[in-house]
Amino acid sequence: MAYDVLRAVQRDDAYANLLLPTRLRDAGMHGPDAALATELTYGTLRMLGYYDAVIEVAAGRSTDDIDAPVLDVLRLGAHQLLDMRLATHAAVHETVELTREIGARGASGFVNAVLRTMTRTDADAWPDVASKGMTGEDRLSVRTSHPAWIVRAIRESLEAEGRGDELEAALEADNASPTVSLAVLPGFADRDDVVAGADGTLHEGELSPVALKLERGNPAMIPGVDRGHVRVQDEGSQLVALALAAAAPISAGERWLDLCAGPGGKTALLAAAAAPDATVEANEPVPARARLVRRSVEPLGLGVDVSELDGREIGRERPARYDRVLVDAPCTGLGALRRRPEARWRKTPADVAELTALQEDLLDAAVAALVPGGVVAYVTCSPHLAETTSIVRRAVRRRGLEVLDAARVVADVCSTPGVDLPERSLEGGSTVQLWPHRYGTDAMFLALLRRPARS
């Protein structure tokens, strides 16, 4: 099953996190077998760049010269030997058998030889062997299995807050599976009650005041999940939504908009935090995703309207209408690589250019849809400076926006006092960049910007 999913990802641009659960369900696979298939698939996809470097050394040839199906078999074998550290004979035997099963019998001797060569060097020594003669970003790129342009983007972002020395830790954090976080929607369930009802599998998150961390087990079994009052949601996503709610005292009758809402995780939290004084509307142009937003807010019964406009039209369609707007912009997702194992190999620097143009237009449109004095939260799940501070800086200059002290707002929202949030000063205020290696969250970026009272 892992091989089939790996092939579909390579050949058909399938998404492993969508395809694998379907395949597991169709095959009726649960428990340890499902966990093994998941580890094999996700682990191999994440570490693909590193395994390819190892395979090139062990095979003595470029991966370009290996048939694609056989290369995927070798990658699966590499993951079993170098990461899962399965018994050598079992890993080699199963992998050679797989070569035969996929109809590449003629390559089984080659696969056997490459894997045997791999086992002759200790798994801990392979990073040095595979990156021999390399320095700097190239070396980290191979060892942590990231394309070089992503290594550079993460380095530049960390350096912008004086934390360049954390680069390796940040890259390694992308290769670990995240702990499952849940959000308890304020006003709908009580965090202490949920913890008490969950048999010791949950504890409170340290950052978001509504977060729970699930140590083990199935989130669907947590009390409140069935009613949609408790949801799986990254703690960073919770914090940025709660920060918009906390950016200013809420006055009765306020109107808020979630401009890029699909699939609606933040809309639900925002709507719960806004009630009863403010009402939330949502917008999502992709119809299938707009349906997910409606499904997400339905259990709350708060009457959230969901429109399907191109967000770039919102300023023209609904000028000066909202007190607060969340722009959770379409982005490269470089801050959520832990969750989408193949994403790092799919994105390219060309995507950055295309997305930044859209991000800039969406932020402009959001500002035009704000009442004077209203606040926009500009959010990405990417730490790339071109998608974060550069977008904000240009919008501030163009529109004369006030940059609020987002670091202080987030620190005030946090459940643990004195959390060391790296803040970036920007145009008289501050922005927040979260990191998986520091906080266990996705690398979410947040800026809170106020439209001038007279504009």
Ligand SMILES: C[S@@+](CC[C@H](N)C(=O)[O-])C[C@H]1O[C@@H](n2cnc3c(N)ncnc32)[C@H](O)[C@@H]1O
């Ligand atoms: C980062 S996701 C939002 C995640 C969401 N806020 C949540 O927490 O569940 C960005 C969304 O923007 C949508 N989008 C893409 N182009 C857009 C546009 N021109 N206007 C508004 N939204 C757009 C995408 O379809 C996607 O659903």
